[in-house]
Amino acid sequence: MRVALMVTCINDALYPGTGQAVVRLLRRLGVKVDFPAAQTCCAQPMVNTGYLDEAVPVVRTFVDAFSGYDAIVTPSGSCAGSARHQHGLVARRSGDPGLERAVAEVSPRVYELSEFLVDVLGVTDVGAYFPHTVTYHPTCHSLRMLGVGDRPRLLLESVRGLTLLDLPGADQCCGFGGTFAVKNADTSVAMGTDKVRHVQETGAEVLVAGDNSCLTHIGGLMSRQRAGVRTVHLAEILASTEGAVLGVPTTAGARR
Amino acid sequence: MSGTFVGMPVFPTAAREALGNAQLRHNLAHATGTIRGKRSRLVEEVTDSITGDSGWEDLRLAGAGVKEAALLGLERELLRLEETLTANGATVHWAQDAAEANRIVTGIARRHGVDEVVKVKSMVTQEIGLNEALAAEGIAAWETDLAELIVQLGDDLPSHILVPAIHRNRAEVREIFLRAMKEVGRPAPEDLTDEPAVLAAAAREHLREKFLRAKVGVSGANFAVAETGTLVVVESEGNGRMCLTLPEVLVSVVGIEKVVSQWEDLDPLLRLLPRSSTGERMNPYTSTWSGVTPGDGPQEVHVVLLDNGRTNALADRTGRQALRCIRCSACLNVCPVYERTGGHAYGSVYPGPIGAILNPLLKGIGTDEQVDSLPYASSLCGACFEACPVRIDIPSVLVDQRAQVVDARRGHGVKSLGSGHAAEAIAFKGAAVALSDARKLGFGERFTRVGLGAARRLGSLPVLSKWAGARDLPPAPPESFRSWWERTDGGRSEGEGR
Numbered sequence: 001m002r003v004a005l006m007v008t009c010i011n012d013a014l015y016p017g018t019g020q021a022v023v024r025l026l027r028r029l030g031v032k033v034d035f036p037a038a039q040t041c042c043a044q045p046m047v048n049t050g051y052l053d054e055a056v057p058v059v060r061t062f063v064d065a066f067s068g069y070d071a072i073v074t075p076s077g078s079c080a081g082s083a084r085h086q087h088g089l090v091a092r093r094s095g096d097p098g099l100e101r102a103v104a105e106v107s108p109r110v111y112e113l114s115e116f117l118v119d120v121l122g123v124t125d126v127g128a129y130f131p132h133t134v135t136y137h138p139t140c141h142s143l144r145m146l147g148v149g150d151r152p153r154l155l156l157e158s159v160r161g162l163t164l165l166d167l168p169g170a171d172q173c174c175g176f177g178g179t180f181a182v183k184n185a186d187t188s189v190a191m192g193t194d195k196v197r198h199v200q201e202t203g204a205e206v207l208v209a210g211d212n213s214c215l216t217h218i219g220g221l222m223s224r225q226r227a228g229v230r231t232v233h234l235a236e237i238l239a240s241t242e243g244a245v246l247g248v249p250t251t252a253g254a255r256r
Numbered sequence: 257m258s259g260t261f262v263g264m265p266v267f268p269t270a271a272r273e274a275l276g277n278a279q280l281r282h283n284l285a286h287a288t289g290t291i292r293g294k295r296s297r298l299v300e301e302v303t304d305s306i307t308g309d310s311g312w313e314d315l316r317l318a319g320a321g322v323k324e325a326a327l328l329g330l331e332r333e334l335l336r337l338e339e340t341l342t343a344n345g346a347t348v349h350w351a352q353d354a355a356e357a358n359r360i361v362t363g364i365a366r367r368h369g370v371d372e373v374v375k376v377k378s379m380v381t382q383e384i385g386l387n388e389a390l391a392a393e394g395i396a397a398w399e400t401d402l403a404e405l406i407v408q409l410g411d412d413l414p415s416h417i418l419v420p421a422i423h424r425n426r427a428e429v430r431e432i433f434l435r436a437m438k439e440v441g442r443p444a445p446e447d448l449t450d451e452p453a454v455l456a457a458a459a460r461e462h463l464r465e466k467f468l469r470a471k472v473g474v475s476g477a478n479f480a481v482a483e484t485g486t487l488v489v490v491e492s493e494g495n496g497r498m499c500l501t502l503p504e505v506l507v508s509v510v511g512i513e514k515v516v517s518q519w520e521d522l523d524p525l526l527r528l529l530p531r532s533s534t535g536e537r538m539n540p541y542t543s544t545w546s547g548v549t550p551g552d553g554p555q556e557v558h559v560v561l562l563d564n565g566r567t568n569a570l571a572d573r574t575g576r577q578a579l580r581c582i583r584c585s586a587c588l589n590v591c592p593v594y595e596r597t598g599g600h601a602y603g604s605v606y607p608g609p610i611g612a613i614l615n616p617l618l619k620g621i622g623t624d625e626q627v628d629s630l631p632y633a634s635s636l637c638g639a640c641f642e643a644c645p646v647r648i649d650i651p652s653v654l655v656d657q658r659a660q661v662v663d664a665r666r667g668h669g670v671k672s673l674g675s676g677h678a679a680e681a682i683a684f685k686g687a688a689v690a691l692s693d694a695r696k697l698g699f700g701e702r703f704t705r706v707g708l709g710a711a712r713r714l715g716s717l718p719v720l721s722k723w724a725g726a727r728d729l730p731p732a733p734p735e736s737f738r739s740w741w742e743r744t745d746g747g748r749s750e751g752e753g754r
């Protein structure tokens with residue numbers, strides 16, 4: 001099986017540790033993983049803001065980079081959702097039947113990490129160790145666009161040392177929503193603030209999710225509010241083994 | 257008496273103001289939370305009688321199916337409706353837009369020489385501003401739905417489809433009743449408390465004299481059955497039934513998308529609607545009427561079939577599904593944006609997720625900045641689609657409309673619609689260039705670290721200041737994933753893990 005890592009533009013630039021975690025995790029599970037260097041972005045920021053013409057060359061780059069792989073794995077529910085549910089739309093808009101065909105070929109092979117682990121590899125115990133209390137935020141696109149269901153929970157419950165605490169109002173949006181976070185910044189912050197309050201109610205040390213963009217928003221609020229909870233991507237927990245220290249401490253004085 | 261939404265600011269501005277109102281946020285979170293809970297219990301209860309599995313999805317498909325079928329044959333169904341209604345003794349009028357519909361209704365009222373009408377709560381008459389049009393002719397329109405009465409007496413605007421006064425708590429309602437009832441009829445009792453039952457009793461007394469006096473009643477309709485020429489109104493209080501039966505003349509204003517083909521089509525819809533809207537198995541009052549019945553009820557019945565942008569909406573390939581909407585308000589109650597901002601921020605009688613797509617559909621995209629701001633009033637979390645009983649894929653319509661907004665600006669020149677859009681368009685063009693070629697991206701990324709540091713110091717970039725107002729940025733990583741992969745040969749030259 002030829003497996004490609006789609007690292008996503010946010011992870012590439014801001015969270016390289018998440019991509020590295022996927023690489024380590026998949027290798028540990030015996031999967032040979034490629035990183036097609038031609039990849040850039042899933043085009044979601046453009047599509048969701050209405051810039052469909054601008055999305056066309058980006059989707060073209062995407063299918064060029066990933067065609068020929070049996071599976072394309074990404075540590076982002078949102079970007080997987082974009083590839084699976086929006087690329088067809090962009091391709092139709094381009095009026096290029098070749099692009100439509102390429103998208104139809106590639107997009108069904110894109111998997112969010114937990115889907116790939118559970119559905120394709122058939123594992124829920126990935127041999128990880130993470131001795132912390134954790135609460136899980138099912139990001140909207142994982143939850144509703146992809147329907148990953150309880151796969152992430154199954155994976156987390158099999159991590160040794162990890163205590164999983166229920167997050168109240170877990171299925172409510174954190175308020176990130178891509179450009180929504182700046183176009184409607186006040187509403188976005190109000191939604192995120194409620195999410196932070198719920199996270200704190202759990203008493204967990206760590207908030208985990210399958211999307212670093214949502215974690216950037218929630219973590220950015222928690223950092224500003226000195227909430228004392230750090231955010232860690234699901235991939236990094238699943239990759240972690242004895243002795244690893246993970247995550248971005250949210251009171252790290254990022255505000256200079 | 258109640259105001260209009262004319263001149264509302266764009267969504268982000270209106271939302272900011274609403275977010276500053278702690279009482280409003282509390283009222284809304286409480287009310288929507290309660291309805292959400294009731295709804296989900298009753299949705300789970302719908303089981304397939306054969307398999308025992310959840311039958312909700314099948315019911316949704318059936319509901320979407322009958323509405324879709326009627327929309328596909330809309331012209332035929334409407335002509336059939338006209339025929340059956342006429343045969344039943346009703347007079348059918350066609351109205352292209354709000355002004356025409358208002359002219360027809362005021363004309364009927366004037367012909368009967370009345371200076372007041374009683375009204376069943378109706379979204380469509382609010383959409384066309386009927387009360388204001390009647391007032392301009394010296395005719396008072398009395399709202400008889402409790403929540404609608406609260407809005408009207410409070411000189412307020414509705415903020416929810418089902419519960420127009422959802423933003424008010426009972427202390428506020430008491431105050432409104434004490435202050436305003438006496439000016440328009442029977443005053444509220446002086447010892448009025450804020451007990452819901454006491455408030456309802458005061459409203460009942462106040463409304464009773466209006467019901468008994470009024471010669472003309474005005475209603476909308478939840479459904480119109482083409483096969484039988486039947487209009488249907490569902491409601492919870494019984495006031496609707498009073499308006500539909502007591503006056504001598506009844507005028508119903510009906511959006512053309514309300515038509516369904518046959519009587520049986522009501523079956524899934526009448527099961528979906530109450531569960532989705534009030535969290536009840538069945539709504540307390542379902543009234544149906546077919547034209548005139550000699551000696552019983554109104555002896556003159558008019559039906560105004562209203563377009564007002566609906567055929568334009570029908571021409572929108574992605575957006576037309578919004579015409580399936582049965583106004584249950586489930587999407588409002590689950591929407592995290594609506595829960596924080598309330599309904600007024602949407603600047604329309606149709607607030608929340610359905611309002612965010614319906615207003616642009618009815619009014620058209622690319623002419624009004626307030627309307628164009630609505631498709632962006634969503635985080636695209638998808639909760640609305642999940643809740644919608646007739647499976648309207650609101651997130652997909654929102655994305656499609658955003659593209660229409662952007663395209664309209666490409667054509668019209670961005671200047672007229674604010675300079676922020678020009679900056680955004682340039683940014684996305686730049687991003688498209690960078691993101692279509694990984695080499696250009698890799699080059700840019702070397703500056704990520706520098707870029708982030710500089711951005712923190714600058715903070716004044718409009719986009720960044722909006723982000724950084726309440727949120728920290730993550731610390732910049734020492735290198736991108738891409739350069740780590742190159743440097744370490746995909747991690748192989750780095751040893752085993754961390």
Ligand code: SF4
Binds near residue numbers: 582
């Ligand atoms: S869009 Fe769907 S959920 Fe919203 S009011 Fe209409 S029918 Fe109800």
